[in-house]
Amino acid sequence: MGVISELKKNALNKNKSIILTDGDDERTIKAAYELMNNNLCSVSLLGNREYILPIYEKYNPELNINIIDINNNEYREQLINHYYEKRKAKGETLESSAAALSRPCYFSAVAVDCGIFDGCVAGAVSSSAEVLRGALRGIGIKKGSTKVSSFVIMETPITEYGNNGVFFMADVAINPKPDAETLAEIAIATADSYKLLINDEPYVALLSYSTMKSAEGDSVDICRNALEMVKIKRKDIIIDGELQFDAALLKDVGKRKAPESKVAGNANVFVFPNLDAGNIGYKITERMCKGATATGPILQGLAKPMNDLSRGCSATDIVNTALVTIFQSEQK
Numbered sequence: 001m002g003v004i005s006e007l008k009k010n011a012l013n014k015n016k017s018i019i020l021t022d023g024d025d026e027r028t029i030k031a032a033y034e035l036m037n038n039n040l041c042s043v044s045l046l047g048n049r050e051y052i053l054p055i056y057e058k059y060n061p062e063l064n065i066n067i068i069d070i071n072n073n074e075y076r077e078q079l080i081n082h083y084y085e086k087r088k089a090k091g092e093t094l095e096s097s098a099a100a101l102s103r104p105c106y107f108s109a110v111a112v113d114c115g116i117f118d119g120c121v122a123g124a125v126s127s128s129a130e131v132l133r134g135a136l137r138g139i140g141i142k143k144g145s146t147k148v149s150s151f152v153i154m155e156t157p158i159t160e161y162g163n164n165g166v167f168f169m170a171d172v173a174i175n176p177k178p179d180a181e182t183l184a185e186i187a188i189a190t191a192d193s194y195k196l197l198i199n200d201e202p203y204v205a206l207l208s209y210s211t212m213k214s215a216e217g218d219s220v221d222i223c224r225n226a227l228e229m230v231k232i233k234r235k236d237i238i239i240d241g242e243l244q245f246d247a248a249l250l251k252d253v254g255k256r257k258a259p260e261s262k263v264a265g266n267a268n269v270f271v272f273p274n275l276d277a278g279n280i281g282y283k284i285t286e287r288m289c290k291g292a293t294a295t296g297p298i299l300q301g302l303a304k305p306m307n308d309l310s311r312g313c314s315a316t317d318i319v320n321t322a323l324v325t326i327f328q329s330e331q332k
Helices: 003-011 026-037 049-059 076-090 094-100 104-113 128-138 180-198 218-233 245-249 251-257 275-288 315-328
Strands: 017-020 042-046 066-068 119-122 149-155 166-170 203-207 238-243 269-271 293-300 306-308
Touching: 003 149, 003 180, 003 315, 017 026, 017 104, 017 315, 026 042, 026 049, 026 315, 042 104, 049 066, 076 094, 076 104, 076 128, 104 119, 104 128, 104 306, 119 315, 128 306, 149 180, 149 275, 166 180, 166 275, 180 203, 180 218, 180 269, 180 293, 180 315, 203 218, 203 245, 218 238, 238 245, 245 251, 275 293, 293 306, 293 315, 306 315
Parallel strands: 017 042, 017 119, 042 066, 119 306, 166 269, 203 238, 203 269
Antiparallel strands: 149 166, 149 293
16 A cells, blocks of 8 residues: 555544645645545635635535635634734734735644644645745744755655655755755654654665765765764664665665665665755656656645645645645644
8 A cells, every 4th residue: 555545544533624725726626625525634725715616516515615715714813913923023013914914825824833723735826935934934943943844755666665665755845955964954854754654664864976985075074974963863763874876775785885784775765965966866766767656845844734735736736745744733
C-alpha cells in the first residue's frame, strides 16, 4: 500500500478540520468534495458562496460544505484581534491587522493559529510567496526551530531502494543556500516528518559531491558541520554524510565507499546541499522515473500546519496535501 493510501485509511478517525484558502477555484471545490465524501476531514472553503455552491452541488447537493466569506464571517473580529496582539510589537495596528485579514492566506493562517481549524492548504491560486508570508506572520515558526523548510514524498516503483521505493527529499522549495545550522535543521525536521508520516525509522543522508572526505570544498565543510550539529542535538536520528547519491542509495556502492556507515546504501531521506540540487533532483526523479509520484513540496517548521500548492496542481494534489496536513496537525 502506498503512502497516500495509508494516510487515507488512517485519516478516517482523526476528525480534523482543514481550511482550503483558494475556495473559488474549481479544483479546490472538487478536492473539498472528495475529502468530505470520503470522510477524511471536515472542510471549509474560503471564497464566494454564490460562485462555489453551484459547482459544489454538481458533486453532491446533500453534502453540506462550510463556505466562509473573507469580509463577512463570524471569525473576523476574533482573528483581527488575535493577529494584532501577535504582531503589535512589530508595528501592526488594528487597522493594518484588518487589512491583512482581508488577504486569504493571512486569514487562513490566523484561523489555524487560533485553533479554529487544524490546518490549511493554499497555493492553487495564491503565489508561494504569499502563502509563506501568511504562514510566517499568521502562524510563525514552532518552538525550537529557527527555519521553515520543505520536503517532497517521492513514491517510486523501484521497491528495492529506500522504504519500498519511498523517499523523502529536502529542501526543495525554501532555503536557497543553507548554512550548516540551517542544513542541520532541515535534516532534523525531515527525519521527524518521515517518522510521523511513514511510521518507520528514517535513515538520513546528507548529500554531497564527496563521500567521506573523498573531496574538499566549502559545501562539503557545511555538510560535515551540519552532521556534527545533528549528532549533538538529536542522538536518536540515524544520519551520515557527506555521501554522494549513489553511495547513499546503492548497497554495493555504499559498502565500497562508506563501509562503516549505517546510512550508506540504506538512505530513505535525502537532504540536498542547496535548493538548486534539491529542486532539480526531485523533478528529475518524478519525470524520468516511470511510475514515480511526488507529493509536495510540504512545509515543515511551522508552529501549526499550512501547506503550499503549485498553481499547476490538480484536485488530487490538493487532496493528498490535505491528508499530509491532517497528520502534521498531530506533530508536537
